[in-house]
Structure formats: structure tokens, C-alpha cells
Amino acid sequence: MLLLFVLLLGLGLGFYWYKHPKNKIQAVPHNFQWHTEKPLPIRPFVNKRNFNPSIGIKNISDQPENWLLIENTYLSNITIRRKHLEANPHQTMQIPDNERTVAALCEFYNLVTGFLTARYPKLFLHGWTGKLHNEITNDDIPFKADPSNPREMCNALGRTIEEDFLILMKDNPDNKEEEYILRAAVNAFPAGFDPSKSYNKPISAIHGPVPQYASRLAFSMHKFFNNLKQGDIWVRHNWSIQTHNQHFNLDSNHGRPGQEVKKIGFDEIDFEQGCFLRVERQAFLRLPNSGAIVMTVRTYLTPMPQIKKEGLGPELCRAIDSLPEDLAYYKKRDAWGEAVKQYLMK
Numbered sequence: 339m340l341l342l343f344v345l346l347l348g349l350g351l352g353f354y355w356y357k358h359p360k361n362k363i364q365a366v367p368h369n370f371q372w373h374t375e376k377p378l379p380i381r382p383f384v385n386k387r388n389f390n391p392s393i394g395i396k397n398i399s400d401q402p403e404n405w406l407l408i409e410n411t412y413l414s415n416i417t418i419r420r421k422h423l424e425a426n427p428h429q430t431m432q433i434p435d436n437e438r439t440v441a442a443l444c445e446f447y448n449l450v451t452g453f454l455t456a457r458y459p460k461l462f463l464h465g466w467t468g469k470l471h472n473e474i475t476n477d478d479i480p481f482k483a484d485p486s487n488p489r490e491m492c493n494a495l496g497r498t499i500e501e502d503f504l505i506l507m508k509d510n511p512d513n514k515e516e517e518y519i520l521r522a523a524v525n526a527f528p529a530g531f532d533p534s535k536s537y538n539k540p541i542s543a544i545h546g547p548v549p550q551y552a553s554r555l556a557f558s559m560h561k562f563f564n565n566l567k568q569g570d571i572w573v574r575h576n577w578s579i580q581t582h583n584q585h586f587n588l589d590s591n592h593g594r595p596g597q598e599v600k601k602i603g604f605d606e607i608d609f610e611q612g613c614f615l616r617v618e619r620q621a622f623l624r625l626p627n628s629g630a631i632v633m634t635v636r637t638y639l640t641p642m643p644q645i646k647k648e649g650l651g652p653e654l655c656r657a658i659d660s661l662p663e664d665l666a667y668y669k670k671r672d673a674w675g676e677a678v679k680q681y682l683m684k
Contacts, residue, residue: 363456364403372461372474375409377638380617381650382575383657395562395574395622403457405571405621406450406499407636413474415585419526420497422586429588431492432523432537434505439521442505442630444483447491449625450499451481472498488522496524501621501634506541506563511629517541518563518631527585527637529578529616568626578616578669579658579678581607585637599670604677613678614639615654642681651682 398404423430434440451470454462463471469478479494495503502525506518517540525533536544541563542556566572580587581602607613619636645654658675666672 362402363453365457365459366403368460370458370460372408372412372458373410377409377411377640378407378619379648380575380619380638381615381645381648381653382577382617384650384653386657395572397570398573398621399570402571405623406453406457406501406634408458408461408474409500412500415500416475416497418585419500422526423493423496423524426586429528429532429534430524430526430586431489431496432520432525432533433489433492434522435538436521438628439505439507439630440485440488442507442625442628443488443491443522444485445625445627445630446503446505446632447483447495450495451479454498470498492522492524496526499634501636502527503635504633506631506633507628514564517560520544521630525635527635528588529618529637530587530589532588562622563631566622566624566631568624568629570623572622574620574622576618576620577657579614579674580616580639581613581674583612583614583639585639599667599672602673602677604680607674607677607681609642609681611641613642613674613681615642615645642678646682655679655682 434443451462451464454470455464461473463473464481465471467478468481470481471478475497477497479498480490483491503523504520504525505522507521508516508518510516519538519540520536521538523533523537541559545555562572615638617638617640619638621634621636622631624631645651658671658679661669661671666675
């Protein structure tokens with residue numbers, strides 16, 4: 339009887355999730371088994387004619403249940419995330435340092451716990467103790483946000499959802515010209531950058547190293563953020579290739595100006611266990627009360643043999659060759675490009 343009450347409570351929360359009628363959360367089917375749920379096969383390079391940077395975004399507001407995902411990678415990735423949160427707290431967690439951002443973090447925290455109990459009512463249980471119980475990890479976190487402890491809120495979120503998150507806010511929300519600033523974040527899976535260096539910086543400064551950002555992305559991204567409506571959820575993807583199996587990477591995934599990129603020989607790469615297509619699934623939404631923008635980032639590492647098995651070797655080779663020179667340098671194509679293409683076409 340108690341379990342039934344908990345499940346109904348979780349479902350009830352879904353009806354008012356995100357305070358918008360089109361964001362009602364549909365619970366997974368009663369026979370949902372997380373350990374058999376395969377990761378989304380996101381292949382951003384397929385059928386793409388050019389590979390210049392673009393915002394390339396899709397609205398999924400009519401499917402809000404597809405925002406935060408539980409797949410068969412959940413337990414292994416949460417275990418990895420916990421390890422990095424504990425070992426590298428300075429790099430992985432940017433804790434809000436003012437009341438406005440703490441309020442936004444609280445709003446996001448409550449949004450996440452409400453979502454999890456609505457979408458996955460058998461996996462995330464809200465009991466009498468005021469805790470959210472995770473049936474997969476046997477972990478408990480507070481169900482409601484605690485504004486007196488933003489660090490613990492960041493830690494709790496970081497060990498509960500696979501997605502990293504960034505909270506972006508303006509100092510003056512009514513100023514259309516002002517940029518959004520990174521005010522809080524959990525980045526347990528950074529892709530070749532030190533997240534701590536982005537804290538309290540505007541979007542343009544964070545994206546400074548990205549080729550063609552100023553000329554091709556800055557205006558459209560600024561416009562998109564200003565126009566993002568409460569109730570909308572937008573998703574975009576990007577991709578890269580890495581020759582190691584680490585989710586947490588502070589520097590080696592990207593080429594930096596003036597840095598020599600050394601070619602890696604075919605025999606130096608373990609293609610069976612140490613070469614991956616790395617894809618980020620980035621989702622954007624606006625919090626209804628604070629007006630803050632939240633970006634969630636889900637990281638997928640797909641082994642290169644899987645790409646080959648799918649018959650996508652020629653398509654990925656074309657994508658590698660089609661990278662503009664500046665973007666190719668940023669992705670370090672000169673290091674792994676020839677070897678990866680050789681493997682894909684064997």
C-alpha cells in the first residue's frame with residue numbers, strides 16, 4: 339500500500355511538472371527495465387553536408403519526458419561521476435555564491451526530483467522521510483532543495499543524474515544586450531577543458547577557444563537564449579573522437595593555439611577498447627521562476643567498433659575529411675584522423 343502511494347505521488351507530481359501544460363510528464367511503461375534500455379544512437383555526422391559550427395537545434399517540448407534519460411549506462415556512469423566529484427570537487431562543481439543563483443539552483447533541483455519521480459516512479463521513490471530514494475544505486479538525497487547548502491545540492495544532483503548541468507543568468511534580466519553568465523554548474527564529464535575556469539564568465543568568454551564562434555555562433559546563440567520561452571526544451575548535438583576511454587578530460591581532447599598536434603600511429607591506438615565517438619546531447623530550458631537558463635549535457639562514448647558494425651565507417655570518414663581546418667585543429671584531427679579512417683575502412 340505504501341509503495342502504491344509513493345508511485346501515485348510520483349505520477350501526481352508529473353501533472354504539474356515545469357508549470358506548463360505541454361510539459362506533462364508521461365511515466366515509462368510499467369515493464370520498463372533500465373538495464374536493457376540501450377543508449378540513444380546519436381550520430382550527428384550522418385547526412386550532414388558540411389561541418390562548420392552551427393547551433394543546429396531541435397525543439398522537443400512536445401516530448402518533455404525525453405529530457406533526462408535513464409539507460410543501461412546509468413549505474414556505471416553514475417559510479418564514474420561520483421568518483422570524479424569526490425576526487426576533483428574544484429573542477430567538477432561550481433557552487434553558486436549569491437542568493438539569486440542559489441534560488442535558481444533550488445528551482446532546478448526541485449525540477450529534477452519532480453521529473454524523476456514522475457518519469458521513473460519505480461526507480462525514484464519519494465517516501466515519508468522527505469528523501470528521494472534511488473532504487474538503482476540505493477542512494478538517498480533530499481527530495482526538496484535546501485538553500486542553506488548549495489554544495490550538497492550540486493553533489494546530490496551530480497550523483498543522481500547522468501547529465502552535467504550549467505545554470506546561466508544575467509545580472510540584469512531585462513537587458514537584451516547583456517550576455518548570460520555561468521553562475522553554477524556540475525561538470526563531472528568535461529570534454530577537454532577545465533570547468534573551473536569558466537565560472538562566473540559570460541558565454542562569449544567561455545566559447546573563446548571554439549573556432550568560428552564569434553563569426554558564426556555568437557549572434558544566433560545570443561538571440562536563441564534571449565528568445566527561449568518557459569516551457570520549451572531544445573536539444574542539439576556535437577561530436578568528436580577521442581583515443582582514450584576517459585569521460586573526465588581537462589585538456590587533451592582539444593588542440594590549443596600554438597600547440598603542436600602529434601600524429602598517432604595506427605598501432606598506437608587500441609581500437610577495440612580505447613577509441614570512441616564522443617557525442618554530447620545538450621538540452622536547454624528556462625526556469626519559470628528565476629528566468630535562469632539551464633543547459634544539461636549528456637555524454638555518450640560509443641566504441642569505434644560499434645560505428646563500424648553499424649556500417650557508418652564511410653560516413654564518419656567523410657565527416658572527418660569535411661572538417662574545416664580550424665575546427666579540425668580544435669578536434670585534433672591531425673593526431674588521430676588517418677589512423678581512425680584506416681580502421682573504419684578496413
